[in-house]
Amino acid sequence: MGVELKIAVVAPSNRLPDEVPDRVRALVRDRAEIVFHPQCFLSSGHFAGPDQMRENALVEVANDPAIDAVWFARGGYGAGRIAETAIARLGDVAREKTYLGYSDAGFLLAGLHKAGFGRVLHGPMPADIRRIGGEAAVSRAVDALLAPPVADRPQYAFNLTVLSSLLGTAIEPDFSGRALMIEEVDEHAYRIDRMLFHVTSQPAIRRAAGLMLGRCDPVPDNDPDFGEEVEAIARYWCARSHIPYLGRADIGHDADNAVVRFS
Amino acid sequence: MGVELKIAVVAPSNRLPDEVPDRVRALVRDRAEIVFHPQCFLSSGHFAGPDQMRENALVEVANDPAIDAVWFARGGYGAGRIAETAIARLGDVAREKTYLGYSDAGFLLAGLHKAGFGRVLHGPMPADIRRIGGEAAVSRAVDALLAPPVADRPQYAFNLTVLSSLLGTAIEPDFSGRALMIEEVDEHAYRIDRMLFHVTSQPAIRRAAGLMLGRCDPVPDNDPDFGEEVEAIARYWCARSHIPYLGRADIGHDADNAVVRFS
Numbered sequence: 001m002g003v004e005l006k007i008a009v010v011a012p013s014n015r016l017p018d019e020v021p022d023r024v025r026a027l028v029r030d031r032a033e034i035v036f037h038p039q040c041f042l043s044s045g046h047f048a049g050p051d052q053m054r055e056n057a058l059v060e061v062a063n064d065p066a067i068d069a070v071w072f073a074r075g076g077y078g079a080g081r082i083a084e085t086a087i088a089r090l091g092d093v094a095r096e097k098t099y100l101g102y103s104d105a106g107f108l109l110a111g112l113h114k115a116g117f118g119r120v121l122h123g124p125m126p127a128d129i130r131r132i133g134g135e136a137a138v139s140r141a142v143d144a145l146l147a148p149p150v151a152d153r154p155q156y157a158f159n160l161t162v163l164s165s166l167l168g169t170a171i172e173p174d175f176s177g178r179a180l181m182i183e184e185v186d187e188h189a190y191r192i193d194r195m196l197f198h199v200t201s202q203p204a205i206r207r208a209a210g211l212m213l214g215r216c217d218p219v220p221d222n223d224p225d226f227g228e229e230v231e232a233i234a235r236y237w238c239a240r241s242h243i244p245y246l247g248r249a250d251i252g253h254d255a256d257n258a259v260v261r262f263s
Numbered sequence: 264m265g266v267e268l269k270i271a272v273v274a275p276s277n278r279l280p281d282e283v284p285d286r287v288r289a290l291v292r293d294r295a296e297i298v299f300h301p302q303c304f305l306s307s308g309h310f311a312g313p314d315q316m317r318e319n320a321l322v323e324v325a326n327d328p329a330i331d332a333v334w335f336a337r338g339g340y341g342a343g344r345i346a347e348t349a350i351a352r353l354g355d356v357a358r359e360k361t362y363l364g365y366s367d368a369g370f371l372l373a374g375l376h377k378a379g380f381g382r383v384l385h386g387p388m389p390a391d392i393r394r395i396g397g398e399a400a401v402s403r404a405v406d407a408l409l410a411p412p413v414a415d416r417p418q419y420a421f422n423l424t425v426l427s428s429l430l431g432t433a434i435e436p437d438f439s440g441r442a443l444m445i446e447e448v449d450e451h452a453y454r455i456d457r458m459l460f461h462v463t464s465q466p467a468i469r470r471a472a473g474l475m476l477g478r479c480d481p482v483p484d485n486d487p488d489f490g491e492e493v494e495a496i497a498r499y500w501c502a503r504s505h506i507p508y509l510g511r512a513d514i515g516h517d518a519d520n521a522v523v524r525f526s
Contacts, residue, residue, distance in 0.1 A: 014487075045490015046453050077453045080460050165457050168431050169464035190309050190340040194428050197343050201432035224277075227308015 005032040005146050007069045008061035009040060009126055011048035012086075013104040014076025016040040016127060024126045027135055028142045036126075037061060040073050047078045055082040055089075058108075062086075062094035069145040072101030072108065074127030080107035080162075084170045087111045098148050100141060101125050102257065103185075106162040111171035113156070113262045119148050122157035122181075122251065123259035133255030144259040151263030154209065157181040157251050160216075164195040167202055173262075176207040181249035181260060182234075183214030189226030192216060193233050200241035210244035215252030268295040268409050270332045271324035272303060272389055274311035275349075276367040277339025279303040279390060287389045290398055291405045299389075300324060303336050310341045318345040318352075321371075325349075325357040332408040335364030335371065337390030343370035343425075347433045350374045361411050363404060364388050365520060366448075369425040374434035376419070376525040382411050385420035385444075385514065386522035396518030407522040414526030417472065420444040420514050423479075427458040430465055436525075439470040444512035444523060445497075446477030452489030455479060456496050463504035473507035478515030 009016075021036045028034060039057035042049030049057075061067050072079070086108070098119040099112055105125070113120045123144055124137035131137065156173065160182045166172055182199075184192055199205055216230045228236070231248075238245035250258040272279075284299045291297060302320035305312030312320075324330050335342070349371070361382040362375055368388070376383045386407055387400035394400065419436065423445045429435055445462075447455055462468055479493045491499070494511075501508035513521040 043487070046485070046487055047490075077457060080457065161457075164428075165461045167461070168466075169461065194340060194343065194424075198428045198430070198432065203431075222309070224306070224309055227310075 005068045006066060007032050007034045007071050007145055008064070008067045009034060009036045009071045009073050010057045010061055011040040011073035012054050012058055012079040012082055012108060013048065014046065014074055014078065015043050015048040016073040017130070020126050020129060023129045024138055027129070027138055032142055032146065046076070051081050054078065055086045058082070058086050059089045062090050062097060065093050067097065069098040069100065071141070071145065072105035072125055074125050075103030075105060077104050079104045080165060083107045083111040087115050098145055100145055102157070103159050103253065104162060106158045107166055107171060109262060110158070110166050110173045114171055114173040120262040121148060121259055122262070124257050128255065128257070131255045137255040137257060140259060149259060149261050151261040154178040154263050155181065155260060156262055157214070157249065157260035160184045160192065160195050160199070161187065164198050167199065167204070172204065175204050177209050179210055179212055179246055180205070180208045181212040181214055181251050183249070183252040184216040185253035186218060186220060187216070188220050188222045189228065189230065189233065190222060192219070192230055193226070196233060196237040200237040200243055206241055206243055208243060210246035211238050212246045212249035214249040215254060217252060217254070268331045269329060270295050270297045270334050270408055271327070271330045272297060272299045272334045272336050273320045273324055274303040274336035275317050275321055275342040275345055275371060276311065277309065277337055277341065278306045278311040279336040280393070283389050283392060286392050287401055290392070290401055295405055295409065314344050317341065318349045321345070321349050322352045325353050325360060328356050330360065332361040332363065334404070334408060335368035335388055337388050338366030338368060340367050342367045343428060346370045346374040350378050361408055363408055365420070365514070366422045366516065367425060369421045370429055370434060372525060373421070373429050373436045377434060377436040383525040384411060384522055385525070387520055391518065391520070394518045400518040400520060403522060412522060412524050414524040417441040417526050418444065418523060419525055420477070420512065420523035423447045423455065423458050423462070424450065427461050430462065430467070435467065438468050440472050442473055442475055442509055443468070443471045444475040444477055444514050446512070446515040447479040448516035449481060449483060450479070451483050451485045452491065452493065452496065453485060455482070455493055456489070459496060459500040463500040463506055469504055469506055471506060473509035474501055475509045475512035477512040478517060480515060480517070
């Protein structure tokens with residue numbers, strides 16, 4: 001079989017459902033060795049184990065020379081609590097690896113790219129295998145871990161809530177000149193509007209090359225109805241803040257979620 | 264009856280329910296004249312009329328020498344969309360007035376205080392008369408409009424979501440040396456945690472004298488349960504960010520919501 005890529009999965013946010021490892025391994029066993037760190041299955045309130053154990057697991061696999069890539073297990077909430085301190089503990093070995101995730105894992109992607117890590121990817125995670133069409137998503141993710149795509153331009157991809165929440169913090173990356181893709185899930189239109197006010201009002205964001213709108217789906221019903229679709233909201237805030245609106249991005253909380261290399 | 268205080272009510276966020284003016288006027292008619300601007304009853308999607316009409320109503324009453332105080336009708340969402348542009352249109356006459364509101368109106372309170380306005384108050388709004396105990400809240404608010412309390416220290420009071428959303432924008436006020444009171448309503452514990460990560464990670468917030476926790480109620484149930492009460496979450500982020508935790512504040516989305524003068 002030759003030398004296989006060795007991928008480690010850790011869960012910096014919520015606990016990974018028990019069924020996921022077997023399904024993912026069955027799908028990709030001929031292409032890569034995937035190790036699910038036991039931390040993925042810890043549970044501590046909202047999180048996949050206490051902060052220190054989630055941080056330690058990430059630091060352990062990132063600093064392990066036998067591991068080629070670190071794959072974040074799933075989203076939820078919790079990566080932001082450990083991003084700054086975990087990244088501060090990463091050595092030179094960690095810089096040679098590929099990192100892949102999205103949604104709440106965006107806190108880590110942001111901090112890693114800010115810290116100068118070169119192979120930081122937004123894209124599907126192991127837990128996505130439970131979606132309709134999830135096997136294709138996971139397979140696409142493993143392809144990207146085996147051979148990270150080359151970015152054809154400076155770009156980032158973020159969940160809007162995560163992006164809004166990391167602005168002004170120690171893990172805020174440099175947006176200058178970058179195409180900034182955003183996506184959202186399960187947020188009301190008025191909340192999307194409020195977050196776009198916040199995001200597009202930042203001088204740092206106004207230095208981006210432009211904004212691209214991924215899928216924001218579902219948008220829960222609200223009373224009163226907001227009165228505008230999400231793309232109109234995005235166009236409004238781009239126009240108001242003089243940020244070019246660059247059209248739609250092929251990202252979202254779904255099986256079609258594209259791999260986007262931070263660059 | 265002598266010279267009465269003249270209070271103008273405008274609605275920079277959501278539409279005011281029709282029943283409110285009669286109830287408020289009945290309660291305070293012997294103490295002040297209250298004028299509800301017709302804009303309060305407009306409706307445009309989510310908002311009490313389009314941005315331009317909400318902005319115009321606020322600018323009109325703020326710049327009117329016959330008006331002594333501007334009272335924001337209710338919360339919801341929308342004040343942030345007009346705060347920067349409305350405040351830029353206010354003249355010297357507007358600076359002599361008292362402004363009162365909370366929740367979404369915090370976007371305006373922040374911007375007004377940043378612009379050097381001296382009588383900016385967090386406190387009950389006309390729509391609060393619909394709460395149990397709401398008449399006492401509205402009466403307390405009118406007392407504060409008649410005679411703004413003197414602040415015994417530098418302080419602000421904000422809804423946590425509003426505070427989080429205005430950071431880094433043109434209406435962010437100076438937090439240095441101030442007691443910063445926060446309150447929340449209807450946000451999950453993980454969202455409160457995420458917002459406190461965002462807020463306490465800001466260098467500008469770390470210059471505050473400390474944080475005081477108002478009421479965060481209700482906190483919707485979540486699965487999994489977050490595992491910590493809101494006060495423990497606030498204490499955690501204060502300790503982590505070296506912001507003094509100064510205890511509880513008597514503010515919240517309720518009839519007991521205290522008047523807090525920005526200072």
